[in-house]
Amino acid sequence: MNPARVQQILQQGLAQHQAGRVQAAAALYAQLRKLAPRSFEAHHLGGAAALQLAQPAEAEKLLARAIALNPRSPTTYMCLGLAQGSLGHNLEAIKNLRRSVELDANNYEAWGHLGSLLTIDGKLEDAATSYRKSIALKPVYAQAWSGLGSVLQLLSRSQEAITHQTRAIELDPQHPKARFCRAQAYFSMHCLDEALADFDAQLARFPDDLEARSYRLFILNYSSEVSREKLFAEHRIFGTAAAKTKPLRPQLARPPIEPNESKKKISVAFLSPDLRTHSVAYFLEPLLHHLDRERFEITLYHDHFCTDDTSARLRALAVRWRNFIGLAADIVESMIREDAPDILIDLAGHTGFNRLPLYAHRLAPLQITYLGYPGTTGLAEMDYRFTDEIADPPGESDAFHSERLVRFAPTAWSYAPPTCAPEPAQLGGQAGQPITFGSFNNISKLSFQTLRLWAAVLNAVPGSRLLLKSSGLCEEMIAPRLLAAGLDRSRIELLAATTTIAEHLALYQRIDVALDPLPYNGTTTTCEALWMGVPVVTLLGDRHAARVGASLLTAIGHPEWIALSDNDYIRISAELANNTAKRTALRLSLRDDLRRSPLLDHVGQAARFGEALHQCWKTNSRA
Template structure:
C-alpha cells in the first residue's frame, strides 16, 4: 500500500513538473497514464483536468469525470464538477472548447438547465448571437429567476440590435442580484444603443462602483461619453482601460474615434499608426482609422482602410459592415480621380450585399389606390435637430398643404433641442425611432399606411437604408441630404433638378429613377441672427481674399493646383480655408504645405476654424468651390453674404450641387466646365472690384428674389411631384 502511494506521488510530481514549465502536452500524456492506473484518485483528476483544458481536450476531462461517476465515486452535489471544467474554460477564454464541452454535457444531461447558460456564454463570446439567443431563451424559460441567465439573454438581444427587448430582462437581473456588475454593463449597452446616453452613463458608473477594475466597462462608458460629445471624458475613460489592461487592443478603435471627434486628428493618426500591428486583426480598428484618414483628406488611404475593415467576415453583425460600406461610398464621392461609372459600380455592390436581402420582406400594401386622395408622407432622418438640413427642410414643412398631405416624422436625432421642438409642430405624427429595430420600424411604417416614404439621410450616419431596402411603403424617394444615389434598387426616385440631372448618361449612375422638379431641388432659408452685410473686405485690405468654408476632404490635389494658380495670378491675394477639420494645427500645416509646393507663401494662407460662419464670410471677397464634390450650404451662405462663388460642373451629382445652386440663384455665369475656365472666371472677378462692390450690396436681394429662396413655389413643386409619383403607382397597380 505504501509502495502504491509512493508511486502515485511520484507520478503526480512528474505531472506537476511538466505543468510548471508549461509543457502541457507532456503533462497530459503523464496524466493519462496516471489515471489509467489510478482512475479514482481525486488529486490525479484535478491535475489532469487542467492539462486537458490547456491542450484543447476538454471533452477528455469530462469523460474522466463520467468514468469516476460510473465507478461509484461520490462527486459533488449535482453536476458541480462538470461546472468546474466549464468555469476553467471560461477563465482561460477557450470558448470554442467551452461550446463543444457544453454541447457534450447537454446531450448526456438534457435536464440540467444550467448547462444551457454555459453554452449560451460560449456562443456569445464567439459572436454566434442568433443561436445564443435561441439557447438562452430556453434557459430563461427554465430558470426565469436566475440573474446570470437573464443578463446573458439580455446581452444576446443587445448584440442582435434588439435593445428595447433586452431592457426588462437586464433590469430584472439587477433587481435579483444588485451586485451583478455584468448585468449593469449589459443594461448600459442596451440604453446606449437606444440613444439614451445619459441613462447609460449612470448605469456604467454604477457598474464601476461595484467592480472598479473591469476595463471593458470603462470602454463602454467611453462610447457613451463620445455619443454625448463629452470627448475629454471619453478619452480619459479609454486611458483608464489601458491603465487597467494595456493589452486590450479592442479599445483602440474607440480611442482613435474619440480623438477624431475631438478634432485631434494628428494625434488620432499617430495613435493608429503606433498600434497598427497589434490591431491589424480588428475590423473596428480599420474602420476608425479610415474615418480619421478621410477627415484629414487622405482619401486613398481611407478607402484602403475601409476595404480592409470589410475584408473580415462579420455576417452576424451586418450593421457594422453596412456602416463601413456607407463610409466607403461617402469617401469615394470625394475622390478626384475616380470615374462616375466606377463609383456607381461600388454602389451597386452595396445594393447586392445589403439591399437585395431586404426583398424577402417585400409584400403587398393595403392602402386605397385613389390617385386624388389625401396622401400620407413619411420623412425619415436623423437630422431633426439643430443641423444644416434645417435650412432646407423647414421651408418645405412650413409650406406643406396639410389638406392634401398628412405628415409623419420618423426621427432618430442624436439629441433633441429647440429645433427638434419646432420640427414637432410641423407634423401631425411624430415617431421617435431611436430605440426601434429595423423590424419594428418597418412594421410601424406599414401600420401607419404611409403612401410615400422620403429618405433624408442617404449614406450619412444613422441612416435607415436597411429599412428602405425592405420597401415598407408603396412609393419611396431620396431627397436632400448626401447628394447622390443611395444605390438601393428598392428606392423608386431620386428627387433632383435640371442642373443636376443634365447631361447624357446621368440616369445610368443612379439606382433610383431621376425625378426632375420644375424648379430647384431645394430652397434655402438662412439663419439671419448674425448675418448683417459688411463692406467688401478688399476696399480696406488693399488685396483680394478668396475663401472656402469646405471640409478638408473636398480640397484634393486638383483643387489645390487650381487655387494655387489663381493666387499666383492675383498678386498679394489671400486664401481663407476655414472649417472644423482645420481646428487641429497639424492639419492646418499639412494643408498649407500643399500650396507651398506651388510657390504660395505661407502668410497668404489663412487656414483654421472659427464660428459662426458669418464672421468668416465677412472676410472673403470671392468664394471658391471644390470639385468634383461641390459645396452646398456654404455656397448659399456665401451668396447670402454678397459673395460671388465660382463652381465647377463635374460628375453627377455631387459635382453639380454648385451648378444647381447657381442656376437657382440666377447666376449661371459663375459655373465653369473646365479647370482653366474656373481659374479664368475667378481671376476676372478679382480684377473687377467695382462689380464685387455691387454684388456685396445687391446679391442678397437677388438671391431672395430668386427660385433659390422661393419657399411657396418649391413646396408646390415637391407636392406636385408627390402627387404624380402616387398617380403613377396607382396606374401601375391597376395594370
C-alpha cells in the same frame, strides 16, 4: 425544488454557454427558472444569453429580475445597461452602467460600455473619460482604444483619432470597427488614399459590412480620378449587397392599384441624421414649414445624438418625431413598419449615420431620396430621386441612377438663410489692400485639382491672397498639399472653426471672391457667400456633385460665374477681382437677388415639392 437537479441543469447550461451554444444554454436557463423561480443565476445567465441572441427586451426583463434578487451584482447592472442601450433606453442604460462601475470600479468592460453609451447620448467629454479609465485598467483593451478614437474624431481631433484607432488595430487586427473609424478620420483630413486603403482592408475582412461599403462610396465622390461610370458601378454593387439582407417581414407592395379615396392625406416620413443645425436643415426646414398639411401628414425620423434648437423647430412641424440613434436596424425597421408611412424619404444617401440597407427591405410603398447626397443610392428599391435639370441634365444623368429622376424647375433647392446673419459689409479688398479669394468649404473638398486651379487664380491676380476656413484645418497637414499644388504658403491664411454661425458668416466680409471646389461643389457655403454679398465662381462638371454650384448660380440669375473650363474659371475669377465697382455693387445687391430667386421662394418650392410627391404616388398607384 430539487437542489441537486437545479445544480445539474445550471452546470449543463454553463457548459453549453461556454461552448458557444447560446441557444441551448438559454433553453436550459429557462428550464432552471421554472424549477427555481428565485434563482439569481438562472435570471442573470438567462439575461446574458438573451443579450447574446440579440433579444434585448427579453434580456432586460430577466436582468431586472436578477437585480431584484441580488442588487449588488456589478456584472448584472452592466448587462442590463447593454440591453437597455440596445432598446434605445439610454438614460436607464447609463444609470445602470454607472451603478456597475460604482460597485466595481475595476471593471474595464463596464467603463468601456459606459463610454459607448455616453457617446450616443452626446456627452463626448464624459465618454472620453470613461474610455480612458477602461484603458488605464486594461491597456490592451482594443475596444476602448477604438471607442476613444471615435470620440476624438467627433471632437474634430482627427490626428489623435488616427493614433488611437491604429493602436486598436495593433491590439486586435480583426477588430470590427477600428479600420472603418480610422478611415473616417483619414477622410476628414482629406487623406483619401489612406482612407480608401482602410476601407478596402475593412471590406476584405468583413465583406458584409454595408456601413463601410456605404461610407466608401461617399468618399469616392471627392475624388477627381473616379469616373461617373465607375462611381455608378460601385453604387450598384452596394445595392446588390443590400438586397441580400433579410427584412423582418416580407417587402411591402408598391401603392395600391387604385388610390384609397377615403384616405385624405398621404403620410410622408423623412429619415435623416441631420435634423439639427446642419446644412441639410437649412434646405429642409422651409419645405416642411410650407408643405400643405391638408394633403400630407409629416413624420420625422432623426438619427443622431445631437438635438438642438433646429431639432425643436423641425419637431414642431411634424405630427410624429422619433430618434433612432443607437438603435439596432431591426428595431428601427419594426418602428417604421408600425408607423406605416405611405412615402419614406431618405435625406442622407451614403453620408454618415445613414440607414440605406433598410430601404432595400422596402419599408414604405414609395421610397424617395433627396437633398443630403449628390448621387444615386444604388438601390433598386429606391423609387425616385428629386433633383433639377442643371444638377442632373436629362439624357445625361439618368443612366447613372438606380432611381427615376424627378427634376424640379427651376431648382431643387429651397434655402433658409440663418436669421443671425450680419448685413454685408464693405469689400475686403479696399484701396491699398490685397484682393482676397476664399473658401469655407470642408477640407475634404480641397482636392489637388482644386488647389492647383486656385494656384492659377492667385497667379492671375498679383498680390492676391487666399483665405481658407474649415474644421480640422491644421498647418502640418495642409502645408505640403498647398506646396504640391503650387500655392505660395505666404499668400494663404488658415482659419479654424468658429463658435457661432454669426461669427462664421461675419468672416465672409473678408472675402472679395469665393471659389467653389471641384469635383465636389459647395452647397451651403455657396448660399452663405451669396447671402453675404460675395460672388462665387464655379466650374461646371459631369456629375451632380460638380454641378450644384451651377444650379445655385443659375437660380439666382448669375450664370456668368459658371466656368466651362479651367481657363474660364481663372478668367472669371480675375475679372471679378479686378472690377472693384462691380464687387461693390454686388455687396449691396446679391442678398436681394437671392430674395427674388426660386431659392427663397419657399412657398412655391414647397408647392412644387408637394405636387411631385402627389404625382409620384399617383403614378405608382396606377402602375
